[in-house]
Amino acid sequence: MAESKEKFPEVQGGGSLILAWQIKNKPVLVVGGGEVAAGRILNLLNADALVTVVCPAEGLNPEVRHRVAHKQVTHIDRKFEPSDLENLPSPDTSASPLGPPAMVLTAVDDPAASTQIWKLCKAARIPANIADVPPECDFYFGSVHRDGPLQIMVSTNGKGPRLAASIRKFIGQALPVGVGDAIERVGLLRAKLRELSPDIEDGPNRMRWMIRVSDRYSWNEMSDLTDEDMDNLLSYYKPKKVPDIDVLKAMRGGGMSAEDIDVFDGSFGFAI
Known part of the structure; x- marks a missing residue:
């Protein structure tokens, strides 16, 4: 077979597959209650996981005690037991157990115990992270x-x-300052656009229009978009146009409508 003359990216081995792991409402087991465990727990809670902490009460640091006291995590007051990999308790004591953990994190000052937990996780095919022991980690933080x-x-x-x-x-x-706010507004605009044009087959059109919107406005302009601005902007979706930000501002309060304004958005270039 003749070798292709096209150039493709070179493989760079030794990396990790970086993913955004959707762990919302899934059970996660954390073994340990010290400073490292506290950081892991915060990461998990930020991702809306259902966290169970297994650790004797005297081993909890102030932050983890705070999480337990405010019922942000479920606490099991003892050392790890193999049965913890089979069924975790529900935060709602009247509800059924959660089942096996979706992942396990250990942060204890006992290398032998950590390795044993890792081996049990491997046997149960549960992804695990053993703090400060890279060879015994299925994933890193x-x-x-x-x-x-x-x-x-x-x-x-x-x-x-x-x-x-x-x-x-x-x-x-x-x-830039305000990047997070801009993303929030873009997310809301996308949701409104899906309501306006919900058909699955219209997905490519929605994507192309949102790309043009994202390219047209600065971060600050995005973050300053009001709900009224978004509704006015959406009136340009079907004509496949994206107005200048000053046009949207002129439309506030019903001052102008999309029909009143002849928008040139640069789509077809210009000639001199």
């Missing part, structure tokens, strides 16, 4: 920048967590 719906993760694949934090801080400081 990176350093995350968070601004509302925006999440940016920096991973060094377990080689330099402190460096990952520095890089994450650098990226966060370089981002």
Whole structure:
């Protein structure tokens, strides 16, 4: 077979497959209650997971105690037992157990016990993360920048967590102010557009129009869009146009309608 003359990306081995793991309302087991466990628990709660912490009460640090006291997590006051991988209790004591955990995180100062938990997880085919032991991790926690719906993760694949934090801080400081607000407004606009044009076959048209909207307005203009602005903007969807931001502002309060304004949006270029 003749070799293709096309150029394709070179494979760079040694990386991780970075994914956004949807763990909402899924049971997760955390073994340990110290400082590292507290950080893991916060990450899980931010992702709306159902967290169970197995740790003797005297081993809980102040932050984890706070989570337990405010019923943000379910606490089992003892050391880990293999049966914990079979059925986790529901936060609602009157409800049925949650079943086996979707993932397990250990953060205890006992390497032998951690390795044993990892082996049990492997046998049960449950993804596990053993704190500070990269070879015994099915996944890593990176350093995350968070601004509302925006999440940016920096991973060094377990080689330099402190460096990952520095890089994450650098990226966060370089981002424009209001990025999270802009994304929230874009998400709301997309939801409104799906209501306006709900047919599945119209998906490509919706995507193309949203790309043009995202390219047309700055972050600040996006974050400043009012609900009225969005409704006025959506009136340009069927004509496949995207007005200038000043046009949307002129339409506020019913001052003008889309029919009153002849919008040139650069779609066809111009001639001199």
